Amino acid sequence: MHNSFKPQNRILMGPGPSNVHPKVLEALSKAPLGHLDPQFIELMDDIKLLLKYTFKTESDATFVISGPGSLGMEASLVNLIEHGDKIIVCVGGYFANRMTQIVEKIGGQVVVVKETWGRAIDPQKLEDALKQNPDTKVVAFVHAETSTGALSNIKLLSEIAHKHNCLVVADTVTSLGTTEIYVDQWDLDAVYSCSQKGLSCTAGMSPITFSERAVHHIKKRKTPVQSWFNDLNLLLGYWSGTDKRIYHHTAPSNQFYGLHEALLILKDEGIENAWRRHKENSGKFISKLKQIGLEPLVPEGERIPNLTAVKVPEGIDEAKARSELLNKHNLEIGAGLGELAGKIWRIGLMGYNSNEKMIEFCISALKDVLKK
């Protein structure tokens, strides 16, 4: 290639990235600032405030990991878990399974609560596992399982975990900004997300928040946090404090401009309005899917409002259909992952893209591709 890159202007209706508001794209290309410039520190403070609003938390340990959501997953786990600690992970899909891989890599002892892919986690199973494993320190789960389209009741899961004196790690990668989340009310201790889904920014950042209880726990660890880049103690030195910020890493200024703009847009709409919009559009979309003979994988009441897993109809070559959507309609939707590979499509209506025009466009493209 070796020429300036000219990306297609794709319609991104997969599991993320999603399309972003033109103002977000514009923000990305503003003049870069130094990571300790007073003006940049103000921007960081403003991002913190906007993230507190978005996560519904008052915790001051609310900031951005300078890397994708999966780095936020690793940061949450590596801070809370010490070598040998027992952790229960509720696994109903690919991304919860990734949590178990990370825990194993950092030397934690994993107990898996297994759920059927495509279903919300059954709270009773967590309760049973905690009774059988009274030495559990941490319980981890995914709010909106991106690989299956299933939404779990993490308010209830958190309640159960705390009854057994556990800390709680919640993955909100696919739910933040689109689905009700009350970090403080639900007593979640470490919560991470990403920038490119419900927040409608470009990929590469992981908003994260730790409860006071989690920060206290981390400060009292017997062993050092195994990662330097993700060490909360060091990160808070850069993100907190009224006086002087302690340099940690060089923050990606231009990415932060984009995130700031995206968070402003969300706040201007009002997060409760955004939740409502995603829910309404999900309902409309699913009824239209049914009209063209497509069925959602996940039962009603357990569906992620901004990501619908659709069963691939019999006789259809799913990869060929996706490829045709991409090449003929310029539309990206997602394939199945793990044990759902080949069996489902994952269609996102997130943030900027959750609107009637996108629903119509997607339904009409699907109709065209499936008619053969």
Add this chain to the structure above:
Amino acid sequence: MHNSFKPQNRILMGPGPSNVHPKVLEALSKAPLGHLDPQFIELMDDIKLLLKYTFKTESDATFVISGPGSLGMEASLVNLIEHGDKIIVCVGGYFANRMTQIVEKIGGQVVVVKETWGRAIDPQKLEDALKQNPDTKVVAFVHAETSTGALSNIKLLSEIAHKHNCLVVADTVTSLGTTEIYVDQWDLDAVYSCSQKGLSCTAGMSPITFSERAVHHIKKRKTPVQSWFNDLNLLLGYWSGTDKRIYHHTAPSNQFYGLHEALLILKDEGIENAWRRHKENSGKFISKLKQIGLEPLVPEGERIPNLTAVKVPEGIDEAKARSELLNKHNLEIGAGLGELAGKIWRIGLMGYNSNEKMIEFCISALKDVLKK
């Protein structure tokens, strides 16, 4: 604040970030692509080719870590080092010291070869340390120590390390694109850099390359790599292979657009020409600094061509001077770090900023601020 952010158009002449070409800023705001879009995979392949050119390597394990340079540092060390492994780190500044902190966090046994801050590493000290520690597995050093302005002869350090059968980790955060580096010829095993200095892109990415020997070593590890996000085995699944890429994390598409454009600009100039330009401008800058009574910290022959550490003249409040440069002249230069805090300024002439106009601007602003 809570309004769209309007950054000052700063002149960035600190240790990085540096200003970037308008074409790079423009590239950042192009339409995002999915991380598995065929067009995006082509872009990744092109970035790989351009990085091979930039690093002077043929290794296929050449790619980008989706986070800042310090994450690249952690990625290099966490892949090469297993718990209990002995590693020698040559420390003549703040960033080499960070390497020792990371090694300790991942459970390696650190031996420090100590050098005076502001001097190149003395190869004899490494030779002696290796004789005293024949069980050393890895030797790590910094090419251009960002905290002091000193450039080490890493070709020679690498030769010594390999004589003792060690793998070599080289930090080229402040040298890539500005200073001669021949990764293959110099036999460097893990080399990482950043995007916001010599490459003149925005911050947030870490170009990295591993030798075939390093990849082999990692594949033969007795214990798993302690990090999931930085695990080379997983990263290569996403960055390599002619057929199908295995999803790892969601790559920051728009950041990659910027890096691609920045690498193209470097290639268009020719990397040898860029090296020469930085060297020439460094000479001109230092002679002008001397004319206004400022002295470089580092002796001739050991200076980083794109980053000059300048001694703060007696009687000058260094923080006040920097603040005046910023507020009156819109010019950012860097403070001293660690044991050089308060004693030096660090002035960068990197990539897009390494030109006579910037030299004149900086000298004239310094003159103005120092005249009082």
